[in-house]
Amino acid sequence: MTSAVSDVRVCHPKVGEVVFIVTFVSRAALDKFKVGPQVEFEKSLEGLACNGANFEASGSMMPAAHTLTSLLDYLKKSVKGDDHNAHDVREVSKEIERWFPRPGEYDKYISLDPNDPKKYTRNLIHGDENMDVILMCWPPGCKSTIHDHDASSCWVTVVEGSVHEVQYQLPQLDRKFLEAEQKDPATAIGHCGKLKLVNVAELDTGGVTGTYANNDIGIHRVENRTSTLACTLHVYAPPLKKMKIFSEEGTVHVHVANSSKGCEEGGCDDEMCRKPWERGIFDVEAWNKQA
Numbered sequence: 001m002t003s004a005v006s007d008v009r010v011c012h013p014k015v016g017e018v019v020f021i022v023t024f025v026s027r028a029a030l031d032k033f034k035v036g037p038q039v040e041f042e043k044s045l046e047g048l049a050c051n052g053a054n055f056e057a058s059g060s061m062m063p064a065a066h067t068l069t070s071l072l073d074y075l076k077k078s079v080k081g082d083d084h085n086a087h088d089v090r091e092v093s094k095e096i097e098r099w100f101p102r103p104g105e106y107d108k109y110i111s112l113d114p115n116d117p118k119k120y121t122r123n124l125i126h127g128d129e130n131m132d133v134i135l136m137c138w139p140p141g142c143k144s145t146i147h148d149h150d151a152s153s154c155w156v157t158v159v160e161g162s163v164h165e166v167q168y169q170l171p172q173l174d175r176k177f178l179e180a181e182q183k184d185p186a187t188a189i190g191h192c193g194k195l196k197l198v199n200v201a202e203l204d205t206g207g208v209t210g211t212y213a214n215n216d217i218g219i220h221r222v223e224n225r226t227s228t229l230a231c232t233l234h235v236y237a238p239p240l241k242k243m244k245i246f247s248e249e250g251t252v253h254v255h256v257a258n259s260s261k262g263c264e265e266g267g268c269d270d271e272m273c274r275k276p277w278e279r280g281i282f283d284v285e286a287w288n289k290q291a
Contacts, residue, residue: 065098065099065100066100067100068099068101068105071096071098071099075131075133076130078091078092079131079237080130081238082238083151083152083238084216084237089153092153093155096155096157096233099157101160106231109135112137118139118140118142121136123136123137130237130239131236131238132235132236132237133235135231135234136231137229138222138224138232141225145245146166146245146246146248147219147243147244148215148246149213149214149243150215150240152237152238153213154214154235157203157233158205158210158230158231158232159205159231159233160231161224161228161230162203162224163202163224164200164202164223165200165201165221166200166223167201167213167217167219168195168196168198168218169195169196169198173190173192173193173244177191177252178190181254185254186254186256191251191252192250192251192252195246198218203232241256242254242256243255
């Protein structure tokens with residue numbers, strides 16, 4: 001025997017790290033490996049090993065994976081603009097997919113309303129003029145209302161558990177409602193056409209992890225159909241100023257949302273981070289109010 005694989009280490013599938021430690025007992029065996037198996041390994045793993053160290057230098061092929069900090073750094077640098085048309089949606093989606101969620105990074109943003117533990121919560125991780133990055137916590141059985149995203153992009157990725165995205169076509173809105181929205185969004189209530197279901201997709205950490213929405217694509221709701229807590233990361237760019245809330249019965253109203261600085265920028269202390277429903281970032285009850 002002139003060589004052998006003496007160790008194989010496989011990490012989390014989302015990170016995709018596979019390390020082979022190969023022991024050679026002769027120079028001839030090493031040279032043979034370099035012109036044969038090594039070339040084939042690098043060729044077959046080229047897509048997965050994008051931005052990773054090459055085999056020659058490290059003996060490993062591992063795709064670059066984001067930490068929460070490095071993902072936020074990327075988003076701050078790359079996500080700008082007045083509406084969703086300004087964004088490179090595929091590129092941002094690709095970078096979000098590179099995030100490998102580690103509980104130590106996001107645990108402090110997980111919170112539930114002690115007065116209503118079945119209510120889902122929104123917990124601001126970062127906010128600036130270009131975007132809000134929010135961790136949403138979904139207790140078993142809860143769901144959002146059907147809503148749009150105004151002029152914003154909305155990226156969603158699952159952090160823990162499993163959720164379903166239920167997508168609808170944006171319905172026609174009556175003229176009186178549109179006129180009222182222009183005058184005073186906070187008081188605008190009206191009617192819309194019948195909602196048309198477009199797609200239902202399960203998002204979980206073991207399969208399809210993310211989705212993207214804007215008003216050109218449609219409107220949606222998010223549901224936790226499981227018996228365990230689910231958490232999702234949402235990037236709204238630019239930050240949501242207002243959103244339309246739809247009912248399946250054909251009514252629509254506007255919820256005006258407020259945002260503020262995130263924890264990392266001194267916008268709140270730890271106690272208030274654990275009570276986002278008291279901060280006025282997003283009023284869950286108002287969002288879920290039925291017209």
